[in-house]
Amino acid sequence: MYAFEYHRPTSLSEVTGLVSGKEDAKIIAGGQTLIPTLKQRLAQPSDVIDLGAVAELHGIREEGGGLVIGATTKHAEVAGSDIVRRLIPELAELANGIGDAQVRNRGTLGGSICNNDPSADYPAALVGLNATVHTNKRTIPAEEFFTGMFETALELDEIVTAVAFPKPGRVGYAKFPNPASRYATVGVLVAEVDGAVRVAVTGAGPVVFRWPEAEQALSSNFSAAALNGLTVDADGLNADIHASAEYRANLVAVMAKRAVVRAAG
Amino acid sequence: MTSVSLKVNGKSVTREVEGRTLLVQLLRDHLGLTGTHVGCDTSQCGACVVHVDGESIKSCTMLAVQANGLEVTTIEGLAAADGTLHPMQAAFREHHGLQCGYCTPGMVMSAVDLAKSHEHLDEKTVREGLEGNICRCTGYHNIVKAVLAGAEAMRSQPAQAAAE
Amino acid sequence: MSNSPANAPVNATGIGASVKRREDFRFLTGQGTYTDDINRPNQTHAYILRSPYAHARINGIDTAAALEAPGVVAVFTGKDIAADKVNGLPCGWLIHSKDGSPMVEPPHPPLVLDKVVHVGDQVAVIIAETCEQAKDAAELVMVDYDELPAVTTSPEALKDGAPLVHDQATGNLCYDWHLGDKAATDAAFAKAAHVTKLDLINNRLVPNAMEPRAAIGEFDRATGDYTLWTTSQNPHVIRLLMGAFVLGIPEHKLRVIAPDVGGGFGSKIYHYAEEAIVTWASRKIGRPIKWVAERSESFVSDAHGRDHVTHAELALDADGKFLGLRVQTLANMGAYLSTFAPSIPTYLYATLLAGQYTTPAIYAEVKAVFTHTVPVDAYRGAGRPEACYLIERIVENAARELGIDKTELRRRNFIPPSAMPYDTPVALQYDCGMFEKCLDQALNLIDYKGFPARKAEAKARGKLRGIGLASYIEACGIAPSNVAGALGARAGLYESGEVRFHPTGSVTVFTGSHSHGQSHETTFAQLVSDRFGIPIENVEIVHGDTSKVPFGMGTYGSRSLAVGGSAISKAMDKVVNKAKKIAAHMLEAAETDIVFEQGKFTVAGTDRSLTIGDVALSAYVPHNFPLDELEPGLDEQAFYDPKNFTYPNGTQIAEVEIDPETGVVRIEKFVAVDDFGRVINPMVVEGQVHGGIVQGIGQALMENCVYDPQTGQLLTGSYMDYCMPRADDVPSFIVQYHEEAPCTHNPLGVKGCGEAGAIGGSATVMNAVVDALADLGIKHLDMPATPLRVWRAIQDASVPLAAE
Ligand SMILES: Cc1cc2nc3c(=O)[nH]c(=O)nc-3n(C[C@H](O)[C@H](O)[C@H](O)COP(=O)(O)OP(=O)(O)OC[C@H]3O[C@@H](n4cnc5c(N)ncnc54)[C@H](O)[C@@H]3O)c2cc1C
Ligand code: FES
């Protein structure tokens, strides 16, 4: 790790002040992505600003019938939350499948979506559940938030404060983990939101995407059978030593069906 | 250099560290608590697991400064002062849940957290719950046996388990 | 569980008892002392700058800026090493090619001079006050590289025009070796009714002991003594190799300590550059130097394992009797010859190609090949898993082709107990073994007969179920020195043991073998407690320090108990013999009348007796002692050189289920029935088997070391991509053993159990995977059978998957 200066502000305004005031400041939330990155010397921030003591960024609440989760809320907190279990139980399950217990005890929702790893789980949840990302400056619909591989709509000094999820109907998430890293090789979230079916796919492409054909098919018949014969085009999907593009395309179809079964069950 | 003050295994300590110093480096290099190990550089092996405020975390993936004001328990702090093993430690011994011992501290710390955070453990939950801990020696068979027995013992000897 | 209650232990800590481990308390309470836990006064930290290229010429290295960096004490390169006449790392085994020429042995400098030949090759060492400072400074070392083309696989490396790893190795060939009778084998094929052919790859693995390698070098100016703490399975071997061959330090000036070691699996046998660098440089800078590998460094600097490409043919007669086996193997050595590398695909591989079968004619040809990859050497099983995989895969395919049940085909070809001792056509003499018995027991345990029903039930759930087995045999307890020497070993392969009775009756045992998970401190103490009839608490086992232990060859090849334990046993014999004489004197009886039983020397037929403690006291306080015949003291040393290898064997069976939609293979059941000869501690033995099986499963389903064929970059350089088996990847196992065929030629009757699981494991699982896919016309799949590969194979299968 390169040397840096560490800050632990206690309010959002302090955070934003630091972020814009420092030459090359980096936010740290759970550190489960940032610290390994720093250890490999892949980043060299001058300052590291810890969100851990900013109370207003943390916590889970019910609001307007939906769910609002603060940016620094940990995966384990989402997984264990009674409110989440009541409003969107499958979101708790999804959080419970991120990494391992120790990663879930540190890693945060905000950190995960800001990092926007193409094989992260949360992006599927945000897009599939039609969530809204709240920042210190504005609100951004999830679909516009995730712009590319490790890229988001965030501006340099913009900080995610929370994510708001409308209360959905049936929800199912099926993840095919990378055998080595356990990140999502493919993860598909199927949900009924505001009367429409949404199918969001993570892991398969450079960035989370919706699968319109599947959404259409499920709108008329919400069952796994409705997806029979539907495939996504392998062109443009990710390929690595663990999964070719064709294999990922297959997994999208298989995981989508399994997600529907979970949602229906 | 920043000053960090924290409780480690019940004792208050203060040290000057760099921002980049990891919690595991604070424990091993500054406090001499070498029971916590480092087995990887990608936060995956779990050799470094300790408890921070009662929750298991990977001390290689937390800055020392982030532990300021918190309570850390390492493998050295698990057994009673008189050397009586924690029920989970005892179960690992009883069921031969360790060979070279390198993964063991992290494995035991994860197992204690796992047992505390589940009302009921079965083989499947234990295997999934240990996802973040890699062991190259045991093939996990005896670790799973040990964790099930250790969890059971923690339930029946709550006083001792709470000593942690 | 033992099935032979007759062998029930005499006491709770004796032979055959599952004594709880004495090493556990320190490990469980965080008080183990691994190399990285040791800090020396005034210590500095080394960071090794490694090559980012698989193959490149170095035009120059500029260390000026690094030397100016904060905290930097010194920076050394290959030039400094050469100026001090430090030699290259030696290779411990010489193989001769078919034509009698010696293998090509390119130099292996601890720090390179002008060329790097694999990603991770050592380029410079930066020594600083802290590790982070050394790393910071390493970025300031300017290396001027010209990247050159690289080659990573043996078939590619042998092609005309392939980039050369070393100028002296024409065509990248290290040696072209053979074993067996070619003419007899050709004749066998000529009369065969059926020939089964198989091409297979034994995938390259990264051993991944959980403790990364580490070393601390220290030089004492006052005495001129060097000390090296290192993560080694064999400190004496390191002292010999590094002292005598690399640095020119005589034994009495070099102490090597291997403290607690966090797993080895072969990867910590070898002498590595970093050991020599910190030892050499500690004198240059006059301070101790510590080096600890990061895991990403381990991936590019620990010796890898396996990496064979093989074509095999099995000739059978009309009744399914094996007539001959023909094998051609290309073995990837990597960029340099690691310590024992040349012996692995030859004498630890081809010699095992008879397996458990009576195949009368075998001919194996092995080409060892240099590539721009990390050196390959022994990894748990070393050569024998490769042999087992080949034999058991081809036998399985032969059974399928001939329509003979796989167990029946094996039975027809097993070497029967009545044929023991049995000379194989590939240079070994098996002393004993009851192969069919292990098979039967394993079949029973897994309910082989019930398999078709389980397969049908799985099919109803849309899953493909398969059953597969491997009947393995290994040559362990390495080795008779004269045999090894004749085959090219440049060292002896005995073991030493010293048994020191103290005046008050406690015992310290010094063993040259090393424990890094194998539980010597417990099992060796059981031997002593059992033999002397003293409480196990009174026995201390010392290992891992050349200044304490007289000599040693270390732990590998499942040899600790068979060879190291036998040395202790011999030393104990000497102690008893001497003690008998003393007792006879003290009891005023003839030596021939003295019997030693359960810790007591008794005059036969009387109640006059002395405990061994009484005798020990008298040996050190020799007031009533035969001083005219004997020296005082009770401290005996022995070297044991085995007469033959030992031959652990057994059968493993796995049942797997494949999800055809995703290609995921789950292991549903796994049983192992082993013959390890006599078992000292069943708990420990079972633990060794479990661990080995998971390494076998890892190779079969998960682990693969992958290089980019163009650039030679390691693509699986961390746990993000190198798939380590985790708890939820594997099931619990059913492990049994039988003790009815103890080893016939060592005093303990033991065969060794450290590698068995890993030797049979991969073949067992792959046979089950292929069995599950057989209905689709799939005959073979290379390891690892990852979801991607299995799914791909199903897509490409000649027989389509039955519609759901
Ligand atoms: C072993 C392991 C396994 C994992 N497995 C999975 C998995 O299966 N699925 C999965 O989805 N993830 C997985 N992860 C990643 C994990 O979920 C991380 O926690 C997450 O990606 C990052 O969250 P964090 O809070 O740790 O963020 P940090 O590492 O602290 O930060 C990540 C990035 O986001 C920025 N950032 C953080 N918070 C904010 C904010 N509020 N506003 C603006 N920028 C911010 C940081 O500057 C940094 O660039 C795994 C990680 C590890 C170590
Ligand atoms: S050292 Fe491997 S997870 Fe911390």
Ligand code: FES
């Ligand atoms: S006991 Fe050696 S790694 Fe687990």
